[in-house]
Amino acid sequence: MESNEKIEMLATWIEASDYIVFFGGAGTSTESGIPDFRSAAGLYQSEHHSPYPPEIMLSHSFFMEKPDIFYDFYRSKMLHPAARPNGCHQLLSRLEQEGKLKAVITQNIDGLHQTAGCGEVLELHGSVHRNYCMDCNRFYSLQQVMEIKELVPRCADCGGMIKPDVVLYEEELDHQLLKRAIHEISIADLLIVGGTSLTVHPAAGLINYYQGSRTAILNGDPTPYDHRAGLLITERIGEVMDKVNGMLRSSV
Numbered sequence: 001m002e003s004n005e006k007i008e009m010l011a012t013w014i015e016a017s018d019y020i021v022f023f024g025g026a027g028t029s030t031e032s033g034i035p036d037f038r039s040a041a042g043l044y045q046s047e048h049h050s051p052y053p054p055e056i057m058l059s060h061s062f063f064m065e066k067p068d069i070f071y072d073f074y075r076s077k078m079l080h081p082a083a084r085p086n087g088c089h090q091l092l093s094r095l096e097q098e099g100k101l102k103a104v105i106t107q108n109i110d111g112l113h114q115t116a117g118c119g120e121v122l123e124l125h126g127s128v129h130r131n132y133c134m135d136c137n138r139f140y141s142l143q144q145v146m147e148i149k150e151l152v153p154r155c156a157d158c159g160g161m162i163k164p165d166v167v168l169y170e171e172e173l174d175h176q177l178l179k180r181a182i183h184e185i186s187i188a189d190l191l192i193v194g195g196t197s198l199t200v201h202p203a204a205g206l207i208n209y210y211q212g213s214r215t216a217i218l219n220g221d222p223t224p225y226d227h228r229a230g231l232l233i234t235e236r237i238g239e240v241m242d243k244v245n246g247m248l249r250s251s252v
Contacts, residue, residue, distance in 0.1 A: 027195025087242030089116035135160025
């Protein structure tokens with residue numbers, strides 16, 4: 001099937017569906033200027049001046065032991081406050097407003113789905129927009145953290161160290177969030193999987209709970225679940241979703 005035919009089929013599936021769930025990863029945001037993790041141009045391949053690999057620096061134990069090195073990497077490589085939603089985020093927002101999209105389940109921590117207008121976003125790995133003092137639990141926004149001049153941000157109330165509400169290596173995912181994600185996927189009539197290698201567990205295993213017959217996978221590289229997809233699209237996801245957006249009839 002030609003690329004345009006696949007995109008037209010995705011648009012047809014969307015129009016025929018009443019309970020769409022989107023499951024996405026870092027590739028969803030690359031067209032917004034945020035690097036992914038595992039591709040050739042990804043975060044794990046990027047130049048940084050620390051002798052430690054990113055997987056080590058992004059672990060809970062490293063954060064506790066060497067917060068200065070963690071925050072040097074985190075501030076320079078993980079925060080992208082100027083990033084804007086792309087065609088993927090925008091289509092999903094439209095589908096939610098039209099009542100078709102019931103949930104976005106994302107491994108991303110950038111908040112771009114909410115910026116685009118989505119309300120039902122299950123952030124499996126947390127968000128850079130939420131930060132808490134580890135001692136008194138005071139909340140800090142991303143903007144507030146970025147305004148703190150010290151490399152390692154500390155609480156204005158008690159002086160405790162502020163930790164971003166992101167799931168680091170060695171930390172568990174939120175069990176209630178996982179249960180909600182499983183429920184949404186299990187009752188969907190269309191599952192769109194986008195911008196994820198489907199290799200990071202337990203998140204990747206969530207798509208095993210899908211009971212329906214229509215799965216669309218949009219990813220530049222092959223995934224371990226490609227054999228289960230009714231539609232495989234390897235073009236840039238933002239551009240594909242932009243085209244789909246133009247094909248859909250308005251429900252208004």
